[in-house]
Amino acid sequence: MLQEFSYQAPTTLKDLYSLLKKRAGKAVILAGGTDLMVEMHNNWIAPEMLVDIKKIRELGEIKFSRKEGLSIGATVVCTELIKDKNVQKYYPLLADAAHRIGSHQLRNRATIGGNLCTASPCADMGCSLLALGASVELGSADGVRIVALKDYFTGPKKTQIQKHEVLQRIIVPIDMANAEWGMRKLKRIKGHDLALISVAMARTAGVMRVGIGSCAPTPVVTVDLPASASLDKVKEATFKAVSPIDDVRASKEYRLFMTGEYVESVYAELTRGRSRK
Ligand SMILES: Cc1cc2nc3c(=O)[nH]c(=O)nc-3n(C[C@H](O)[C@H](O)[C@H](O)COP(=O)(O)OP(=O)(O)OC[C@H]3O[C@@H](n4cnc5c(N)ncnc54)[C@H](O)[C@@H]3O)c2cc1C
Numbered sequence: 001m002l003q004e005f006s007y008q009a010p011t012t013l014k015d016l017y018s019l020l021k022k023r024a025g026k027a028v029i030l031a032g033g034t035d036l037m038v039e040m041h042n043n044w045i046a047p048e049m050l051v052d053i054k055k056i057r058e059l060g061e062i063k064f065s066r067k068e069g070l071s072i073g074a075t076v077v078c079t080e081l082i083k084d085k086n087v088q089k090y091y092p093l094l095a096d097a098a099h100r101i102g103s104h105q106l107r108n109r110a111t112i113g114g115n116l117c118t119a120s121p122c123a124d125m126g127c128s129l130l131a132l133g134a135s136v137e138l139g140s141a142d143g144v145r146i147v148a149l150k151d152y153f154t155g156p157k158k159t160q161i162q163k164h165e166v167l168q169r170i171i172v173p174i175d176m177a178n179a180e181w182g183m184r185k186l187k188r189i190k191g192h193d194l195a196l197i198s199v200a201m202a203r204t205a206g207v208m209r210v211g212i213g214s215c216a217p218t219p220v221v222t223v224d225l226p227a228s229a230s231l232d233k234v235k236e237a238t239f240k241a242v243s244p245i246d247d248v249r250a251s252k253e254y255r256l257f258m259t260g261e262y263v264e265s266v267y268a269e270l271t272r273g274r275s276r277k
Pocket of ligand 1: 028029030031032033034035036037038053074075100101102103106109110111112113114115116117118122123124125161165166167168192193194195
């Protein structure tokens with residue numbers, strides 16, 4: 001049974017900041033609720049107040065500019081990202097990753113910000129955004145700060161966000177627009193399921209990165225590799241980035257083996273020029 005809680009739905013960032021400041025540690029942000037409601041139903045958490053952020057207009061916007069690149073508001077849901085023309089044209093890896101999340105119904109509800117704030121090691125948006133060198137903008141009454149996504153995840157379900165802060169938007173740099181890309185997600189079943197491992201690769205003329213999910217306490221990314229890096233170098237960097245464990249979904253050995261297989265297969269796709277740009 002759910003514990004009693006109060007509900008607020010501010011319509012401006014200023015009101016949100018002030019609520020989070022006054023009720024830091026007692027108030028919890030509600031976006032799509034697909035993770036939060038499960039936690040509340042199971043009594044893993046019992047917040048005194050839910051602060052619904054979906055009525056704040058700017059948090060729901062997707063913008064593209066040739067100077068900054070792509071800006072994805074925290075409450076943009078997977079379906080909106082998949083359908084966005086600029087995402088499809090310049091950053092199709094993100095549309096592909098969002099499409100791999102849950103079911104149609106879930107994708108209509110689950111936000112991109114929520115996916116990064118839950119910070120599950122298998123978050124599908126995590127490894128794809130890492131491969132694209134994304135950053136997140138965190139806001140509060142104290143101001144706004146930008147954190148590189150590679151530094152943002154600090155442990156399973158842990159991030160750099162402080163209790164009085166909100167993740168406002170995700171920024172994907174312009175130099176990753178039109179990157180060659182490929183993604184693989186290994187699941188136990190053919191239907192919707194969380195990843196046993198996932199691999200997302202992005203390559204431009206200047207850089208190549210591999211983002212990996214479910215293979216470490218957080219989604220992780222390789223160091224920036226030169227675009228011309230050999231398969232051996234890419235695999236070496238990938239194995240350096242991961243630290244898989246045995247769990248109910250797969251053994252450590254299987255995860256390592258399949259990570260190598262997926263890196264090889266995406267690399268071959270990019271080499272053959274068959275990446276969907
Ligand atoms: C059936 C099912 C299948 C799923 N399948 C997948 C899958 O295949 N792949 C995958 O990656 N995930 C999957 N998920 C997980 C989930 O749907 C995603 O993590 C989702 O994107 C979370 O977004 P939300 O808007 O629902 O977040 P919420 O549940 O509203 O919030 C999640 C957490 O983040 C906090 N939060 C949310 N937004 C912000 C913000 N802007 N700033 C600060 N804190 C914030 C909340 O307080 C809460 O702690 C699945 C979940 C279910 C129930």
